[in-house]
Amino acid sequence: MKALNYFLLTLLSLILLSCSDDFIINDLDKPPLDQIGNEEFWRTPQDLENYMLQFYPQFFLSNRSGIVADPSIGSDLSIQFSPNEFMNGSRPTPTSSGGWNWDDIRAINIFFENYQKVDASFESISHFVGEAHFFKAWLYFEKLSAFGDVPWYTNSLQTNSEELFKPRDSREVVADSILWHLDQAIDYLDAISSVDGGTNRLNKETALAFQSRVALFEGSWQKYHAGTEFGKSGVDPNKYFAKAVEAAEELMNGDYRVGIYNTGDPEADYFNMFGMVDYSNIDEILLWKEHDQSIGVSHNALLYITDRTNGRGGTFSRLDHYLDRNGNIINYKEFANQNRGNEFLEKLAEIVDPRFSQTFYIPGDVMYDNENGRRVFDKPFLNGADQFLNRTGFQFKKGNNPNLRGAGAPFGGNSETGFIFFRYAEVLLNYAEAKYELDGNVDYDNSINLLRRRAGMPDFQIPEGEQKFDYGYPIDAELYEIRRERTLELAEEGFRRDDLRRWRAHNLFQNQRPKGYPFAPEEWEDGEVLIPTDENGFMDPYRNDIPNGYGFQENRDYLNPIPVDELTLNENLEQNPGW
Amino acid sequence: MERVNQTYPNSITQAEDVERYYTGNIYSTYLFNIRENHKFKFLLGYQFELSNSQFVGGRRFDLVSQSTPSFSTATGDVRIFDSKGHYATEGVFTRLNYDYNNKYLFEINARYDGTSRFAVGDRYGLFPSLSAGWNIHMEDFWEPIKNTVNEFKLRASWGQLGNHNVPSYQDLPLIGIQSNLNWLIQGNRPAFVTAPNLTSANLTWETAETINFGLDIGLIDNRLMASFDMYERTTKDMLGPAQALPATLGANQPNANNATLRTRGWELSLSWRNVINRDLNYSARLVLSDYEDVVTDFYNPNKSLTTFYEGMVLGEIWGYETEGLFKSQEEIENHADQSFLFGDWNTGDVKYRDLNGDGVINRGDNTVDNPGDRRIIGNSTPRYQFGIDLNLQFKNFQFSTFWQGTAKRDAAVGRPNASWYFGFRSPVQNNLFTNHLDYYRDQEETKYAGLGQNTDAFFPRPYQNGRQNRKNQQVQTRFTENAAYIRLKHAQIRYNVPSNLSQRVGITDASIYVTGENLLTFTSLQKGFDPDTAGLGQFGVGKSHFLQRTFALGLDLSF
Numbered sequence A: 001m002k003a004l005n006y007f008l009l010t011l012l013s014l015i016l017l018s019c020s021d022d023f024i025i026n027d028l029d030k031p032p033l034d035q036i037g038n039e040e041f042w043r044t045p046q047d048l049e050n051y052m053l054q055f056y057p058q059f060f061l062s063n064r065s066g067i068v069a070d071p072s073i074g075s076d077l078s079i080q081f082s083p084n085e086f087m088n089g090s091r092p093t094p095t096s097s098g099g100w101n102w103d104d105i106r107a108i109n110i111f112f113e114n115y116q117k118v119d120a121s122f123e124s125i126s127h128f129v130g131e132a133h134f135f136k137a138w139l140y141f142e143k144l145s146a147f148g149d150v151p152w153y154t155n156s157l158q159t160n161s162e163e164l165f166k167p168r169d170s171r172e173v174v175a176d177s178i179l180w181h182l183d184q185a186i187d188y189l190d191a192i193s194s195v196d197g198g199t200n201r202l203n204k205e206t207a208l209a210f211q212s213r214v215a216l217f218e219g220s221w222q223k224y225h226a227g228t229e230f231g232k233s234g235v236d237p238n239k240y241f242a243k244a245v246e247a248a249e250e251l252m253n254g255d256y257r258v259g260i261y262n263t264g265d266p267e268a269d270y271f272n273m274f275g276m277v278d279y280s281n282i283d284e285i286l287l288w289k290e291h292d293q294s295i296g297v298s299h300n301a302l303l304y305i306t307d308r309t310n311g312r313g314g315t316f317s318r319l320d321h322y323l324d325r326n327g328n329i330i331n332y333k334e335f336a337n338q339n340r341g342n343e344f345l346e347k348l349a350e351i352v353d354p355r356f357s358q359t360f361y362i363p364g365d366v367m368y369d370n371e372n373g374r375r376v377f378d379k380p381f382l383n384g385a386d387q388f389l390n391r392t393g394f395q396f397k398k399g400n401n402p403n404l405r406g407a408g409a410p411f412g413g414n415s416e417t418g419f420i421f422f423r424y425a426e427v428l429l430n431y432a433e434a435k436y437e438l439d440g441n442v443d444y445d446n447s448i449n450l451l452r453r454r455a456g457m458p459d460f461q462i463p464e465g466e467q468k469f470d471y472g473y474p475i476d477a478e479l480y481e482i483r484r485e486r487t488l489e490l491a492e493e494g495f496r497r498d499d500l501r502r503w504r505a506h507n508l509f510q511n512q513r514p515k516g517y518p519f520a521p522e523e524w525e526d527g528e529v530l531i532p533t534d535e536n537g538f539m540d541p542y543r544n545d546i547p548n549g550y551g552f553q554e555n556r557d558y559l560n561p562i563p564v565d566e567l568t569l570n571e572n573l574e575q576n577p578g579w
Numbered sequence B: 001m002e003r004v005n006q007t008y009p010n011s012i013t014q015a016e017d018v019e020r021y022y023t024g025n026i027y028s029t030y031l032f033n034i035r036e037n038h039k040f041k042f043l044l045g046y047q048f049e050l051s052n053s054q055f056v057g058g059r060r061f062d063l064v065s066q067s068t069p070s071f072s073t074a075t076g077d078v079r080i081f082d083s084k085g086h087y088a089t090e091g092v093f094t095r096l097n098y099d100y101n102n103k104y105l106f107e108i109n110a111r112y113d114g115t116s117r118f119a120v121g122d123r124y125g126l127f128p129s130l131s132a133g134w135n136i137h138m139e140d141f142w143e144p145i146k147n148t149v150n151e152f153k154l155r156a157s158w159g160q161l162g163n164h165n166v167p168s169y170q171d172l173p174l175i176g177i178q179s180n181l182n183w184l185i186q187g188n189r190p191a192f193v194t195a196p197n198l199t200s201a202n203l204t205w206e207t208a209e210t211i212n213f214g215l216d217i218g219l220i221d222n223r224l225m226a227s228f229d230m231y232e233r234t235t236k237d238m239l240g241p242a243q244a245l246p247a248t249l250g251a252n253q254p255n256a257n258n259a260t261l262r263t264r265g266w267e268l269s270l271s272w273r274n275v276i277n278r279d280l281n282y283s284a285r286l287v288l289s290d291y292e293d294v295v296t297d298f299y300n301p302n303k304s305l306t307t308f309y310e311g312m313v314l315g316e317i318w319g320y321e322t323e324g325l326f327k328s329q330e331e332i333e334n335h336a337d338q339s340f341l342f343g344d345w346n347t348g349d350v351k352y353r354d355l356n357g358d359g360v361i362n363r364g365d366n367t368v369d370n371p372g373d374r375r376i377i378g379n380s381t382p383r384y385q386f387g388i389d390l391n392l393q394f395k396n397f398q399f400s401t402f403w404q405g406t407a408k409r410d411a412a413v414g415r416p417n418a419s420w421y422f423g424f425r426s427p428v429q430n431n432l433f434t435n436h437l438d439y440y441r442d443q444e445e446t447k448y449a450g451l452g453q454n455t456d457a458f459f460p461r462p463y464q465n466g467r468q469n470r471k472n473q474q475v476q477t478r479f480t481e482n483a484a485y486i487r488l489k490h491a492q493i494r495y496n497v498p499s500n501l502s503q504r505v506g507i508t509d510a511s512i513y514v515t516g517e518n519l520l521t522f523t524s525l526q527k528g529f530d531p532d533t534a535g536l537g538q539f540g541v542g543k544s545h546f547l548q549r550t551f552a553l554g555l556d557l558s559f
Helices: A002-016 A044-053 A101-119 A120-149 A171-188 A205-222 A239-250 A268-272 A318-323 A332-338 A341-351 A424-439 A448-454 A477-489 A496-502 A564-571 B140-145 B329-334 B466-471 B499-505
Strands: A285-289 A364-370 A373-376 A419-423 B002-005 B011-034 B039-059 B077-102 B103-113 B125-136 B150-163 B173-178 B192-194 B205-217 B224-239 B257-277 B280-298 B316-320 B322-325 B350-352 B372-380 B384-394 B397-409 B485-497 B510-525 B550-558
Touching: A002 A044, A044 A101, A044 A120, A044 B192, A101 A120, A120 A171, A120 A205, A171 A239, A205 A419, A205 A424, A205 A496, A239 A424, A318 A332, A318 A477, A318 B077, A332 A341, A332 A364, A341 B280, A419 A424, A424 A448, A424 A477, A448 A477, B103 B150, B140 B150, B140 B224, B150 B224, B485 B499
Parallel strands: none
Antiparallel strands: A285 A419, A364 A373, B002 B011, B011 B039, B039 B077, B077 B103, B103 B125, B125 B150, B150 B205, B173 B192, B205 B224, B224 B257, B257 B280, B280 B384, B316 B372, B322 B350, B384 B397, B397 B485, B485 B510, B510 B550
């Protein structure tokens, strides 16, 4: 019976131990040791600052990554490898993702739900609150631009939130909310002169510039899509044009650190401005990303301008945006009949707006001249393969700086030029266009003429001669000129796709193939160039890919499709027209 | 650990990882008999675990000399990092065994377990189990056939087991703290924090309830042994995948006890041993098993195919049915509209069958009820897995082999961007092998003369544009392969040196052997894929380490 006694003793002690819900021997409360709970956060202004920093990489995650964006997102003025799916109407409907990602909007909403817990004066946190308003606007503008109507969320959601299943809000509500958030951002953000981090940090000037961009986008969208499946009845475009003008004029009134980079060298200033490592003292640049290879933040952009093309090339139709040096229209078809190949580029460079030869390589240009050696551009890379191939003869040099280490350097993130996200020139062009749309009374001397003077061009005037571009609807000669000026000044900076969309300008490229320069066979060995040419001897790179031209469908392709799964999961969502 | 980076700028990293793990298991057993034949065994115990772990490390850049790496001999930036964690469990358990004359066997078990991974209130779980066995061959009425059927046992059991294998702190919203933002402020990369995660209220134990019936038979002096088990396991409160919620949620869903899974399976084991005489004996053993998992409860009212749904068989592969490759422009124009997948279609592209006859190839609503033109085209769960052991001893030689395999399995190895399968992907990361040259070409290649036309190709027309390539690489019948296989996993030939010989040189036993691993594999999978790892791969389908074929020559000596 001794064994039974021991056993009963053990039993008794175990019963005693387990009397409480938590046993006595082992403590099962094990809170995290190296992580901070949401309740312990949101105490100091520093917490808010650290939280807002996470959103800065948004700028280059979006399509507006500066100098290499246009043909990859869609442009009638440049091409990349194969025909762009947006331009060609060949985008598939995604099953999931497809831009319908809401993580960052949730993260911003969490900021708004928590920032008032910080025990500090509003002055000490106002800049961070301004950043939050800006990023909410930025993130929602991406959604508005891509999808039109989208559900507007003020609060972060839980897995059981009914709002998960809400329908889309009208784009008017969304656009007005974005502009409201930008009003707050403008109020709360510090100006460049006082912000910690200078133009690498969001600032009041950038918020004003962005507001002019958003308002112009929405105003022209409502005006030119009116009466189509993409317009909204009862929306007054002028309320947006007026907002765009108001934001731009605020920046233009002399109270802000803004300007146009002009050292008095019209043959070089425009080009030089896109090849700098440090923009902190350039008044024109309002927001940019700094790079420093030694701490692991750098890129390969110069490689793609000096060693290879990344498949990029400009199109012949781009030329008609450039006037001659006296501000007159050039008949480029005729010019091409007399000059071909290198001669075409060289002779053109002498007579055309100097921004042409600061955007494209002209034979004789130095591509790089540094520790990697020296290379002179002798002719376009028409005989390259894949990433080395230029299919049109117009080879981009905008963004290069031949003296920097990244030019001519191999892969490995050797380029350190800054990425520009907002520059004052855009604001001036936004102003001119919005003001013309609003009342036709544009102050050119304080806007477009600043840009033309930098390039050594005569002041704004309406040239004599025929308009080359048919937007598919008639527009005034003055507005035509404003759009032309915008397009050439902002070449390859990521604006073209949105401009085509808000202007409803499919007539510029639908059922047309992008062409290149007039090919000069005598400059090449037989069989060296495999790119097709058309019956007039122009490079015709997509001749076999899209014999009937870009297949853009104007009743569908102006907005993106919502992923199939999302329509299933939320029956209150409706697909965009045509998809 | 200590590591020196060879890259520029070079650096030294040193880190220390310490885990203090305490565990205790206290139990007491009490055995007693009532009369002669009723044997009881009672057990009661307590068990606990406590783990404290800490990781501390540092890195310093710019070593003065790589031959003497240390923090002191480096001159550059210093970085430090750490992590800390802890968890604890405890539980009481008890067991009662009853045995009547070794004829009837019963067992009752119960565990009451707690874990720090769940919040107060959801922390403890009670997991009982019962089992019974009946040795029928011990019964008197079995006597007449006991010489033939030596053993005959029936078994049955029911039980619940708990699983708390989830990351800690799923119930707490935690702020993510990160360093080195990919954006410079005043020339530096600042630290930053990210949004708190979504949390799961009432996260608790996953409970697997199993019912099992078994039979053990021994025949002919136990030379032929057979054992068979059938079971059904229901995993309740399963920590299932994310529920079907709109992406507007804006965050990863936390683990939740949101599913019920039913597993039905069986297992058979057969073995035969025979000793012919002193010089010759042999044995063979076969193990064969199969199971199938079905989701019986999961909140997915639309039956969206993005996640679990009620009635789903785990491993099922939804895909298109392939009609072939387009041979002419006319064929494309007369076929259903495939523009859902891509805008442009050419000869050599895949022709998908219009299963629902609506004239359009698409995914419908991507639900079970409207999957568009997709259907279940296979299942990736390995079925009828087997292992075969064969042994033969003849005089001093021993031969043994072990085979293993799977009799039924499908692998959707041809899926979007599977460059290992298609060869072509996009401008980068192509993986071309000779079999990939069997792609569609309807004209003589100008640049690489010699390949010629190939309109009866297996692979579709390749494109430089990744998205355009993907239109032909949808999961579909043509590129879903049979992944059944049999493999000679292990083989050995051994020679035992006769002891009278070895003992002359003072060695008790000596043998010499040759062993091979992974010697033969029979499978119809495309070259370049291993049946064990097809469908896996960190860098895409099939991109994984293969099993190595190894040979070994050995000598065993004992003195």
